[in-house]
Amino acid sequence: MDRLNDLRKEIDKIDEQILKLLNERAKLVIEIGKIKKEQNKPLYVPSREKAIYERLKSINTGPFPDEYIKNVFREIISASLSLEEVQKIAYLGPEGTFTHLAGIKHFGLAAKLIPLSNISDVFEYVEKKRCAYGVIPIENSLEGVVNHTLDMFMDSALKICGEIFLEVSHHLMNLSGKFEDIRKIYSHPHAIAQCRKWLSKNARNITIVEVESTAKAAEIAKGDASVAAIASEMAEIQYGLKIVEKSIEDYTNNYTRFLVIGFNEPAKTGNDKTSIMFSLAHKAGSLYNALKAFAEENINMTKIESRPSKRKAWEYIFYVDIDGHIDDEPVKKALENFSKNVNMLKILGSYPKGEK
Numbered sequence: 001m002d003r004l005n006d007l008r009k010e011i012d013k014i015d016e017q018i019l020k021l022l023n024e025r026a027k028l029v030i031e032i033g034k035i036k037k038e039q040n041k042p043l044y045v046p047s048r049e050k051a052i053y054e055r056l057k058s059i060n061t062g063p064f065p066d067e068y069i070k071n072v073f074r075e076i077i078s079a080s081l082s083l084e085e086v087q088k089i090a091y092l093g094p095e096g097t098f099t100h101l102a103g104i105k106h107f108g109l110a111a112k113l114i115p116l117s118n119i120s121d122v123f124e125y126v127e128k129k130r131c132a133y134g135v136i137p138i139e140n141s142l143e144g145v146v147n148h149t150l151d152m153f154m155d156s157a158l159k160i161c162g163e164i165f166l167e168v169s170h171h172l173m174n175l176s177g178k179f180e181d182i183r184k185i186y187s188h189p190h191a192i193a194q195c196r197k198w199l200s201k202n203a204r205n206i207t208i209v210e211v212e213s214t215a216k217a218a219e220i221a222k223g224d225a226s227v228a229a230i231a232s233e234m235a236e237i238q239y240g241l242k243i244v245e246k247s248i249e250d251y252t253n254n255y256t257r258f259l260v261i262g263f264n265e266p267a268k269t270g271n272d273k274t275s276i277m278f279s280l281a282h283k284a285g286s287l288y289n290a291l292k293a294f295a296e297e298n299i300n301m302t303k304i305e306s307r308p309s310k311r312k313a314w315e316y317i318f319y320v321d322i323d324g325h326i327d328d329e330p331v332k333k334a335l336e337n338f339s340k341n342v343n344m345l346k347i348l349g350s351y352p353k354g355e356k
């Protein structure tokens with residue numbers, strides 16, 4: 001018992017030291033904030049944050065686990081940044097969506113997250129500078145791309161400043177936590193599609209209803225035990241529901257990728273991605289000729305999508321992600337050559353790669 005008390009006393013002492021150091025650190029951050037404001041520089045600096053996480057991981061001697069260093073420092077940085085200015089972040093709501101979770105994962109708990117009801121509103125909010133950044137979903141590893149998000153980039157001046165990966169797990173939940181009470185299941189079409197096998201095996205006689213978000217489904221389920229929602233753990237907490245069945249998705253390895261949008265153009269970190277959109281002439285080999293520029297510079301392409309241009313029937317806009325930063329020499333050279341073979345090219349942004 002004495003040993004336990006002694007150890008706790010030592011922990012108290014260390015915690016006091018940590019707190020003292022956090023305050024020392026916070027004072028420096030306030031100073032940095034003043035300089036950045038004077039120089040009109042963005043307060044949020046993702047490249048610096050990434051460098052901090054990477055450096056600390058590389059010097060960690062343990063036993064504190066490497067994989068939690070980022071979580072701890074994410075919150076330290078988030079709280080420190082709030083001393084420079086509370087970061088307002090718009091996201092595709094309502095509260096309790098996976099996008100909400102992604103926003104917290106990226107910006108930490110000290111940021112003020114503002115739920116908006118659709119992707120266009122998030123773009124508009126950031127464009128009108130009513131908040132610093134926006135968080136929107138771009139693709140799911142099972143269901144593919146979120147078309148609305150891609151289409152928004154056609155007419156927007158916003159840049160992609162970051163990406164966030166979130167492992168998605170869907171749970172069935174209702175008020176009572178009892179399966180026999182359920183008559184209807186509500187969820188977002190993507191979540192329903194991802195749980196198709198489980199639903200056809202276990203919920204044949206239950207009506208499935210599509211709504212605009214998993215959180216909306218949880219909100220509806222809050223009022224009536226005969227209604228269940230397929231939603232995230234976050235929604236369960238937010239809406240006071242009980243889990244009936246955990247992880248009902250058909251496949252594991254279910255990730256959703258989110259984008260951070262804003263006017264910030266992050267500096268290179270050595271582990272970046274660049275997103276572009278372009279259109280081509282309707283000629284044999286035009287896509288091949290354009291993309292050759294990346295192969296010639298040995299640049300890996302991580303994604304390609306096409307969407308109708310909406311300007312003219314059967315004309316397409318292509319979206320491509322490549323490894324590297326616009327300030328990396330090979331990327332610069334490749335894009336210069338690439339631009340000679342396309343009708344229109346828009347750089348959507350270079351940003352630090354998200355951690356999976």
Ligand SMILES: O=C(O)C(=O)C[C@]1(C(=O)O)C=C[C@@H](O)C=C1
Nearest residue numbers: 032043044045048049077080081
């Ligand atoms: O280095 C800066 O520019 C800071 O404002 C400090 C700090 C930090 O807490 O370390 C805070 C926010 C930035 O996004 C990056 C780093």
